[in-house]
Amino acid sequence: MPVLSVKNIHKTYIDQIGSSTVVLNGVNLDLFSGDFTALMGSSGCGKTTLLKILGTLDKPTLGNVFFSSKDLTTMTKEEQSLLRLNKIGIVFQNSNLLDSLTIEENIVLPMILKGINKKIIKNKLNEMLVDL
Ligand SMILES: Nc1ncnc2c1ncn2[C@@H]1O[C@H](COP(=O)(O)OP(=O)(O)OP(=O)(O)O)[C@@H](O)[C@H]1O
Numbered sequence: 007m008p009v010l011s012v013k014n015i016h017k018t019y020i021d022q023i024g025s026s027t028v029v030l031n032g033v034n035l036d037l038f039s040g041d042f043t044a045l046m047g048s049s050g051c052g053k054t055t056l057l058k059i060l061g062t063l064d065k066p067t068l069g070n071v072f073f074s075s076k077d078l079t080t081m082t083k084e085e086q087s088l089l090r091l092n093k094i095g096i097v098f099q100n101s102n103l104l105d106s107l108t109i110e111e112n113i114v115l116p117m118i119l120k121g122i123n124k125k126i127i128k129n130k131l132n133e134m135l136v137d138l
């Protein structure tokens with residue numbers, strides 16, 4: 007059974023003057039535990055649009071995304087926030103770091119929000135910085 011199942015996703019952006027851009031037109035995708043998947047395509051083809059929908063940062067115009075059988079597109083904002091905190095990690099092209107925090111503070115912020123013990127956070131941070 008897939009961990010993430012994308013069913014017939016459509017996304018159309020409509021600008022202020024009412025003209026529409028169809029970006030996703032019936033995308034289907036199943037991802038299984040342990041998968042490593044690369045999404046490739048020319049600039050502007052809709053990779054970030056799809057990623058934002060999978061990460062609950064945007065909603066599809068039509069279609070559903072199931073994460074462990076729960077539909078992300080009908081979750082409340084609170085449920086989506088918890089899912090992002092606990093289950094989904096996104097590294098953006100433009101990094102989206104919080105300017106007022108140091109790199110180290112940016113890294114540990116999700117762990118602080120989860121209430122993880124300070125010593126464990128410190129150890130984890132040191133491990134991560136070595137990996138970088
Ligand atoms: N918020 C938005 N409002 C209107 N149009 C948008 C919006 N975001 C993206 N688009 C348009 O949707 C299309 C897909 O954009 P998207 O950023 O998903 O492409 P991409 O595949 O990630 O491109 P790149 O490889 O350059 O990162 C583009 O035509 C873009 O101009």
Ligand SMILES: [Mg+2]
Pocket residue numbers: 053054055099
């Ligand atoms: Mg992109």
